[in-house]
Amino acid sequence: MEFQLLIEQLLNGLQFGTMLFLMSAGLTLVFGVMGLINLAHGSFYMIGAFGAALLAEITGSFFIGLMSSFIVAMFAGVITEILVIRKLYKKDHLDQVLATFALILIFSEGIRWIFGAYPLYLNIPSELNASVSLPLEIIYSKYRLLIIATGILIAFFLYILTSKTLLGIRIKAGQNDREMISVLGVNIKTLYTIVFALGAALAGLSGALIGAIQSVEVGMGEPVLILAFVVIIIGGIGSIKGAFVGALLVGVTDTLGRFLLPELFKLFFDNADANLIGSSIASMSIYILMAIVLIFKPSGLFGERSA
Amino acid sequence: MMKKPVLKIDKLSKSFGAIKANDNLNLNLFKNEIHALIGPNGSGKSTLVKQISGFLKQDSGKIYLEEIDISNYSAEHRSRMGIARSFQISSVINSFKVIDNLRLSLMGRDGGYLNPFNNIYTNKDYSDEAFDLLKIVDLTNKANDLVSTLSHGDKRKLEISLALSMKPKLLLFDEPMAGLDKTSSQLMIDLFKRLKVKVPILLIEHDMESVFALADRISVLDYGSLIASGNEKEIKSNAKVQEVYLGDEN
Amino acid sequence: MMSEKKLNFLILIFLFLVPLFSMLLNDIYITTLFSKIVILAIAGIGLNLILGYGGMVSFGHAAFFGLGGYVTGILAFHFNNYEPIQILVFEFEGTNQLLFIWIFTLIFSSILALFIGYFSLRTTGVYFIMITLAFAQMLYYFSISWPTYGGEDGLSLSLRNQIPFLNTMDPITFFYICYVWLIIIIILVKFILNSPLGISLKACKENEDRVRSVGINPKKVKLISFIISGAITGLAGSLYADLNRFISPTILSWQMSGEIMILVILGGMFRLYGPILGAFFYIILEQFLGGITENWQFWLGFIILLEVLYAKAGLMSFLIKDKYDEKTSS
Ligand SMILES: Nc1ncnc2c1ncn2[C@@H]1O[C@H](COP(=O)(O)OP(=O)(O)OP(=O)(O)O)[C@@H](O)[C@H]1O
Ligand SMILES: [Mg+2]
Numbered sequence: 001m002e003f004q005l006l007i008e009q010l011l012n013g014l015q016f017g018t019m020l021f022l023m024s025a026g027l028t029l030v031f032g033v034m035g036l037i038n039l040a041h042g043s044f045y046m047i048g049a050f051g052a053a054l055l056a057e058i059t060g061s062f063f064i065g066l067m068s069s070f071i072v073a074m075f076a077g078v079i080t081e082i083l084v085i086r087k088l089y090k091k092d093h094l095d096q097v098l099a100t101f102a103l104i105l106i107f108s109e110g111i112r113w114i115f116g117a118y119p120l121y122l123n124i125p126s127e128l129n130a131s132v133s134l135p136l137e138i139i140y141s142k143y144r145l146l147i148i149a150t151g152i153l154i155a156f157f158l159y160i161l162t163s164k165t166l167l168g169i170r171i172k173a174g175q176n177d178r179e180m181i182s183v184l185g186v187n188i189k190t191l192y193t194i195v196f197a198l199g200a201a202l203a204g205l206s207g208a209l210i211g212a213i214q215s216v217e218v219g220m221g222e223p224v225l226i227l228a229f230v231v232i233i234i235g236g237i238g239s240i241k242g243a244f245v246g247a248l249l250v251g252v253t254d255t256l257g258r259f260l261l262p263e264l265f266k267l268f269f270d271n272a273d274a275n276l277i278g279s280s281i282a283s284m285s286i287y288i289l290m291a292i293v294l295i296f297k298p299s300g301l302f303g304e305r306s307a
Numbered sequence: 308m309m310k311k312p313v314l315k316i317d318k319l320s321k322s323f324g325a326i327k328a329n330d331n332l333n334l335n336l337f338k339n340e341i342h343a344l345i346g347p348n349g350s351g352k353s354t355l356v357k358q359i360s361g362f363l364k365q366d367s368g369k370i371y372l373e374e375i376d377i378s379n380y381s382a383e384h385r386s387r388m389g390i391a392r393s394f395q396i397s398s399v400i401n402s403f404k405v406i407d408n409l410r411l412s413l414m415g416r417d418g419g420y421l422n423p424f425n426n427i428y429t430n431k432d433y434s435d436e437a438f439d440l441l442k443i444v445d446l447t448n449k450a451n452d453l454v455s456t457l458s459h460g461d462k463r464k465l466e467i468s469l470a471l472s473m474k475p476k477l478l479l480f481d482e483p484m485a486g487l488d489k490t491s492s493q494l495m496i497d498l499f500k501r502l503k504v505k506v507p508i509l510l511i512e513h514d515m516e517s518v519f520a521l522a523d524r525i526s527v528l529d530y531g532s533l534i535a536s537g538n539e540k541e542i543k544s545n546a547k548v549q550e551v552y553l554g555d556e557n
Numbered sequence: 558m559m560s561e562k563k564l565n566f567l568i569l570i571f572l573f574l575v576p577l578f579s580m581l582l583n584d585i586y587i588t589t590l591f592s593k594i595v596i597l598a599i600a601g602i603g604l605n606l607i608l609g610y611g612g613m614v615s616f617g618h619a620a621f622f623g624l625g626g627y628v629t630g631i632l633a634f635h636f637n638n639y640e641p642i643q644i645l646v647f648e649f650e651g652t653n654q655l656l657f658i659w660i661f662t663l664i665f666s667s668i669l670a671l672f673i674g675y676f677s678l679r680t681t682g683v684y685f686i687m688i689t690l691a692f693a694q695m696l697y698y699f700s701i702s703w704p705t706y707g708g709e710d711g712l713s714l715s716l717r718n719q720i721p722f723l724n725t726m727d728p729i730t731f732f733y734i735c736y737v738w739l740i741i742i743i744i745l746v747k748f749i750l751n752s753p754l755g756i757s758l759k760a761c762k763e764n765e766d767r768v769r770s771v772g773i774n775p776k777k778v779k780l781i782s783f784i785i786s787g788a789i790t791g792l793a794g795s796l797y798a799d800l801n802r803f804i805s806p807t808i809l810s811w812q813m814s815g816e817i818m819i820l821v822i823l824g825g826m827f828r829l830y831g832p833i834l835g836a837f838f839y840i841i842l843e844q845f846l847g848g849i850t851e852n853w854q855f856w857l858g859f860i861i862l863l864e865v866l867y868a869k870a871g872l873m874s875f876l877i878k879d880k881y882d883e884k885t886s887s
Pocket of ligand 2: 352481
């Protein structure tokens with residue numbers, strides 16, 4: 001049934017998108033508030049996944065693993081912020097890129113040192129490792145639905161946090177005017193640490209969630225990191241709303257592209273060629289999407305100031 | 308006798324959101340004159356200069372240079388056509404030597420700036436011309452200094468010499484004397500008097516003494532609109548001007 | 558402490574002599590290592606033209622490096638299996654002649670740089686960093702998913718490509734080919750830095766308004782410089798493919814872009830010879846740390862971090878006494 005397949009792919013795209021959102025939220029906040037490009041954000045994704053795998057192994061509970069991914073990554077975030085990241089806020093983008101690139105090397109090799117070169121596995125508990133029937137005869141993985149639900153829940157939480165709470169108001173103040181926030185008498189250092197750690201924690205959680213579907217290994221964070229950058233660039237740097245829209249757009253474009261483009265090219269080429277060309281273009285589709293967005297809106301869909 | 312203006316501004320308007328920075332402005336600049344543009348802070352003087360020089364695009368209206376409609380030309384094109392400006396906040400290349408700033412502008416004026424081969428630093432013609440230009444603003448002794456080491460006044464002077472280096476048809480000076488000491492200001496005033504016979508000047512200036520010493524004609528902006536235009540006497544006696552501008556000085 | 562000129566000269570002499578001596582001692586390993594240093598130095602000089610002198614932080618120079626590699630590999634691949642390259646209705650023969658290959662590399666990487674630069678230069682700041690990265694990623698994923706030239710596994714070349722009268726398979730000959738290219742590129746970039754284009758580029762980095770008000774179009778200046786930069790880095794990629802007789806998507810990866818960037822910074826951004834010194838130390842560090850510990854990247858990370866946080870000016874500045882006026886007039 002083509003239709004069911006399409007819906008299934010759409011859900012996959014949604015799942016991919018919500019996961020990207022968890023990754024992007026921190027990245028975009030950190031850039032928006034502190035003006036920092038953080039390439040090492042993918043490392044927290046990896047650290048979260050390793051933390052989850054380790055604690056799930058020790059305790060035997062997948063859920064404790066998930067919880068601890070959040071906490072471990074948050075902890076790593078706090079330490080990194082205090083030791084290194086703080087020194088980078090006043091530096092230019094180039095320095096930030098290099099320093100956080102160096103952090104990737106340190107984190108990746110550090111993890112390899114501790115855990116060895118082989119991937120770890122984080123097993124989804126059997127009650128989640130099943131399918132559910134949805135309306136319209138659609139059958140879909142329970143676990144992936146959980147990821148979608150988690151993503152949307154956190155998006156909602158972040159929306160409330162940034163628009164309705166004191167912390168959010170302070171973050172906004174910082175985004176609009178970095179001087180302003182010191183006038184407000186907020187302890188900037190602490191605020192920055194909190195924002196950074198929150199971002200790291202969300203990245204860690206998404207690492208654990210995805211680590212359970214794929215595998216937990218060194219270097220898992222970087223491909224996702226680059227996608228997260230694509231997301232926040234498309235959405236407009238600094239905007240949570242932009243990150244959410246961007247993430248879903250990227251998730252759906254990528255997933256549907258891989259599914260639909262080969263079909264599309266079958267109209268013009270024979271099957272083998274169509275698959276080849278279709279999947280090659282699909283592999284680039286989100287970058288093409290990003291380039292198009294930037295060409296028409298050089299500061300992203302919801303970006304206000306140019307950075 | 309109908310004189311043709313060097314610069315003609317025709318119903319120019321520019322808004323930033325709700326702020327009408329320039330509202331339907333008409334203004335001319337003739338040969339042999341210094342036309343002073345005055346007005347309170349935020350009245351839209353710099354906005355006008357930015358539009359004439361092409362750094363800002365007008366919302367509506369036209370700008371003519373010697374009867375050529377330049378309203379849609381890029382800033383660099385207008386510079387090459389002979390519209391030279393100085394910036395309200397001095398804008399020079401701080402990491403260059405003084406003389407290299409002039410080499411840059413001479414080369415920009417003559418075109419060929421995409422040429423990747425000819426050595427610009429050993430070009431004798433440019434060096435000579437640069438020294439001549441520095442002489443005009445009394446800066447030859449600092450030719451080989453890094454601009455970042457110059458005083459504020461010297462940067463202003465350099466900026467004026469950069470404008471002159473473009474073989475300009477008209478000069479737009481945005482508060483060139485702001486922050487200068489008495490001697491430097493006087494040097495500028497003397498210089499502008501000498502210059503105007505060759506190149507007409509549109510001068511933005513807050514210091515009334517200098518304005519009255521220099522200007523052949525004065526136009527007054529308030530909230531983006533032109534409220535008066537005329538010679539010193541006419542401006543001084545204009546009721547509107549007294550109200551919004553000179554009024555609060557007395 | 559010495560003058561920059563003297564240090565530059567020493568660097569060139571050193572690079573010239575060490576492989577020669579090591580060859581006399583029959584040590585191919587060192588010669589190959591130095592070829593790699595010289596090639597990465599060329600790539601770095603290419604990037605430094607826009608990064609150091611033009612302030613354009615391209616995080617996608619692997620696109621040009623990789624394209625150079627792939628142009629070289631693909632031409633040789635078709636030469637070896639006698640199948641012409643088909644593009645739409647046109648057919649081209651492959652070749653193993655380096656002179657042609659280099660010309661093709663320069664042409665294709667210039668075209669790619671024109672394309673990427675045209676779109677990327679509409680943005681600034683982080684957006685520029687990220688869009689250059691995105692373009693490189695496009696090529697990276699394309700190279701992985703396109704199976705004709707090995708996809709993810711890459712493509713091996715049985716022999717190095719040829720130059721008449723020279724044996725390119727001989728390590729020392731190949732080294733000196735790379736060395737000659739380095740000299741050519743140094744001379745070229747030195748010319749550029751003293752030229753109208755170069756002075757405009759340096760001015761654009763600091764103040765585009767000033768540049769426009771003297772009649773110069775900064776977009777054009779930056780685009781032309783970007784193209785030259787891409788072409789130089791592409792050439793380095795071509796040499797790299799021949800050095801290893803192997804190409805794979807790795808040379809298009811963002812880590813590759815990062816590596817080129819790091820060696821530029823390590824050596825010193827505002828100096829013509831900075832990337833050479835940077836490439837030397839980067840490769841030596843890699844070899845040295847790699848020899849003592851498996852986790853050498855961990856320590857490399859530390860070194861880069863310390864460099865960025867505490868010694869921004871790069872290695873060149875440690876070694877020479879700085880005359881301020883040298884920075885601006887070439
Ligand atoms: N880029 C901009 N965005 C939004 N508002 C602007 C912008 N540039 C100028 N304005 C507004 O337009 C108005 C006119 O500004 P302009 O700089 O032209 O004034 P001015 O007469 O030069 O003042 P001053 O004497 O202080 O230099 C002001 O209210 C200013 O706040
Ligand atoms: Mg002003």
